[in-house]
Amino acid sequence: MTRADRVLAVWCLDWPAVAAAAVAGVSAERPIAVLRGNSVVACSAIARAEGVRRGMGRRDAQGCCPELVVVQDDPDRDARLFEPVVGAVDETVPGVEVLRPGLIVLGARGAARYFGSEEAAVVRLIDAVAVAGAEAQIGIADTMSTAVIAARRGAIVAPGEGARYLAALPVSELAAEPSLAAPQRADLVDLLRRLGLRRIGDFARLSAAEVASRFGADAVLAHRTARALPQRPPSARRAAPELTVELACDPPIDRVDAAAFAGRQLSTRLHTVLSAAGVACTRLAVTARTETGEELTRIWRCARPLTPADTADRVRWQLDGWLTHRARPTGPIVALTLEPVEVVAAGALQLGLWGGEGEETERARRALVRVQGLLGGEAVRIGVLSGGRGPAERITMIALGDELTPAADPAKPWPGRLPEPAPTLLLLHRPVVHLTAADGAPVLVTDRGLFTAEPTRLRWGRREWALLGWAGPWPVIERWWSTAEPAAPAVRAQVQLDAEPTEIRAVLLVYDARLWHAEGVYE
Secondary structure: OOHHHOEEEEEOOOHHHHHHHHHHOOOOOOOEEEEEOOEEEEEOHHHHHOOOOOOOEHHHHHHHOOOOEEEEOOHHHHHHHHHHHHHHHHHHOOOOEEEEOOEEEEEHHHHHHHHOOHHHHHHHHHHHHHHOOOOOEEEEEOOHHHHHHHHOOOOEOOOOOHHHHHHOOEHHHHHOOHHHOOOOHHHHHHHHHHOOOOEHHHHHOOOHHHHHHHOOHHHHHHHHHHOOOOOOOOOOEEOOHHHOEEEEEEEEEOOHHHHHHHHHHHHHHHHHHHHHHOEEEEEEEEEEEEOOOOEEEEEEEOOOOOOHHHHHHHHHHHHHHHHHOOOOOOOOEEEEEEEEEEEEEHHHOOOOOOOOOOHHHHHHHHHHHHHHHHHOHHHOEEEEEOOOOOOOOOEEEEEOOOOOOOOOOOOOOOOOOOOOOOOOEEOOOOOEEEEEOOOOOEOOEOOOOOEOOOOOEEEEOOEEEEEEEEEEEEEEOOOOOOOOOOOOOEEEEEEEEOOOOOOOOEEEEEEEOOEEEEEEEEO
């Protein structure tokens, strides 16, 4: 490698925790952890000092640090707040590429020539990031993966010394950066440890043939990293101009939601073109042109080929950052362009171009995006498991392409939650039904949450069934601590019907305002 090939990586420490603290207004002196589901994915240095670690469960983390502030993972938030940092670095040294919010890379040669040396460039870039309101560590090496690992230690690796620098580091460093490693990289690291390969140098001493024959495809990429070789071989090539796609925005876009919707449509078009050409994108340039002629461009780099969902995420993050940044564009966006800067052959992807989902799944997804284009962004929605006590509360409907964030945390206890199994079908209009006793009298619920009589029959419209059994009633008492006048609690019950095998066999009932409603059916 020559100095001209060298890469500079700018790593903002604990960026998800930094962004979350900024949005929540949490002081830098308080420990904070970011959770995905119920597991810690990032935390501040103060939280680490108290024993909090990535991968910990919520309860374990709070046990280590009772003062811990816990927030949920939000990639949109991280990307939006990172854009000023990217802009500050780009103004200092042009040509940045974003690996993920919190980590960017650029060529070291131009920075070293402009500022006089690599060391001087590091000082200037750290100052630029500080002015943008963040802290950064910088690493420089011959390859991108080595530079990223060096950035975690704030090191400049001499030309040709990448393999020697990596050899003494623990093998866990190969899985430390998610933007350079597949999700199964942690399993590979665990296997290497059990085989006695505890240092990166131990793994690097294996031959490429041994690694390829005994481990998976991701191990081959990890082995190239361990040997300080580029993760992608030189076959990665510049994309043909005809793979670029553009969308004219009519009317012009000045809102984040409209920009994200347009980005999803353009992402689908791009991957249709890439699929037809038999290639996949590994570096993507997102360009926006405004009414005043201003042109904004940002390059996103990914260790693995981008899927349609990956592309849509990056377009949404970038547009969100531009439209909410304090130096907003000079006018509404009138055109969006996606340019594959670098592509690889789709045949080289052992798990399939679309991440193992299958071509049928991808065709269905593209069809749904077309429906969105015709009927609007909210026309296609996906159900996400949420927290709540009733079955309808436990589903949050999210527009296709938006971040799948539930309205309430499903990992919380939720005492009084309806027991399993959940109804097969939820009835959002909740029709009125009549529950009666053996003498024909209506069965109601007392103030103590009990049936006024044993239910024997259910009438629903013109149909009527005898009951084979029932369970409940279960009062739903919420906000019992409130000083406001409490509303009468809803009550749920399940009834099993003496029905034909092809008919509804059981119904979930909810009692509200002295009426029974059918909330769900079991088939």
